[in-house]
Amino acid sequence: MIPVFSVAQVRTVEKAEISRRGSEELMKQAAAAVSDAAVQLLHGEPGKNIVGLIGPGNNGGDGLYALANLARQGHNATAVLLSEKSHAPALEELRTAGGTITTAADAPQAASGADLVIDAIYGLGYRPGAKLPTVPRGVPVLAMDVPSGLDAATGAADDAALPAVRTVTFGALKEGLLTGDGPLLTGELSLVTLDFDFSAQSPMAWLVDPEAAGQLLDEHRSWRDAARHKYQRGVLGLIAGSDRYPGAAQLTARAALNAGVGLLRSHMPDKVQAYMAASAPEAVPLGDQEVAEALSQSRRHLHGRGAKISAWAIGPGLDPSGQPSEVIGKVFSSRQPAVIDASGLEIVPAGPSEQPRVLTPHAKELRMLLRRAGITVTAQDIAEEPQKWTRWAALSYNAVVLLKGPTNYIVEPGGKTLVVCHTSPKLATAGSGDVLTGILGTLLSDSSLTGVQGTALVSNQRLLELTACAAVIHGEVGRVAAEDSTVCATRLIEVLPRVMARFGF
């Protein structure tokens, strides 16, 4: 997991590092990382036309040093100075290295012939409202530290901001790269820490990327898992579906099955159960009486050996009218882990709860959850401070809450926050959330991953981590599915087994 800091925290550490090591050395290290990234983007091919758009501050200085490196390696490196001010020692270095130096008037012509544009106009010091040059469609942009036009503190971007295919950021991940417009503009994001010492700063959040998700999952696996039978592997109880929404239950069920759940038990109206027999024949129906028995047994065995159900997935396609049925009410007051989504969010009780639970709202559902807990917020409030309002929901429901969107915020009541940006815009399609519920339900049903046996409760920390892993897997499924086709939930489910295998399932 990679820590995320505010711009103010980065500035504090940067100041200390500059006084310790000098700004020129830091700039050259930053520049070296970017010239390496440029070579990689150009597949190591020689003699390429590389144009740097250079701003007035240190970001521009970084860009000039990167161009000088590339000129020395034999590329045609051109700096377009967009301001009268530029970093003199770096400009001199570029001249000596044989680079070309031009001014703003030449920008359109230079950029149109470029194989790669390096965006070194503005970084951390950007104030909204600058006039920014345009880069011709199809020319890849490599951003230094922060894409120009993006506010690294808030994640808000100007319309003229420069979308990058890759951003190499320095020192630490800044909040604004991961929130609001940030993930849409950065492209592939990589961090060069420059060995900055952040030990005196508490991160605002932690980014979970595919590598971190893989590590988290591996930490909890044991070689003994290979010998488990289906009940030990995990039994997911799915409470979903209604005459009005029969499809969502099938999508969650098929996602759980394709995610590799040990056994799926389905509690749903008869008509929906009949569809289930056709679309997910592996699922075993679960009646009211059996739910009561499973809950009674769970007083002795919550998970693993001896448990009839090891986790619950509640909500996809449930009839949203009115109160929870008696049986759902009993599950909500049990101590077994649950993921609660969609219509389940309209009936989950607010207030203290013994059940280790994950709520998975999108922004509109988060507003509804907060309203049910007596907190009124606007859509704008949530857009501006997603982490804060997700935390309020986590506190109000004593649950881990995953706010879904281009940036996924996962917050536990104590405030620890994980962020997942590994996603695809094509995931914004009906039924995609039902697939996530199936994946997360499967992870929660696996006692190896939850790390508990007998009657111990799953910790919020573990719930938080598994939720982030499910969000990463879901994002990866979206990316793989979107590679060569449009995306619908059924397509996601088709791709899921391959992606689960990549994560060691």
Ligand SMILES: NC(=O)C1=CN([C@@H]2O[C@H](COP(=O)(O)OP(=O)(O)OC[C@H]3O[C@@H](n4cnc5c(N)ncnc54)[C@H](O)[C@@H]3O)[C@@H](O)[C@H]2O)[C@@H](O)CC1
């Ligand atoms: N954070 C770090 O640890 C490091 C930072 N370095 C670089 O330093 C950068 C920060 O440098 P600076 O503080 O000089 O900031 P920037 O280089 O981002 O920009 C500051 C300059 O841009 C001008 N400016 C900002 N918004 C404007 C607008 N809307 N219209 C017109 N002019 C505008 C300012 O007046 C100032 O001259 C980082 O982004 C990074 O690239 C690196 O050199 C190495 C290490």
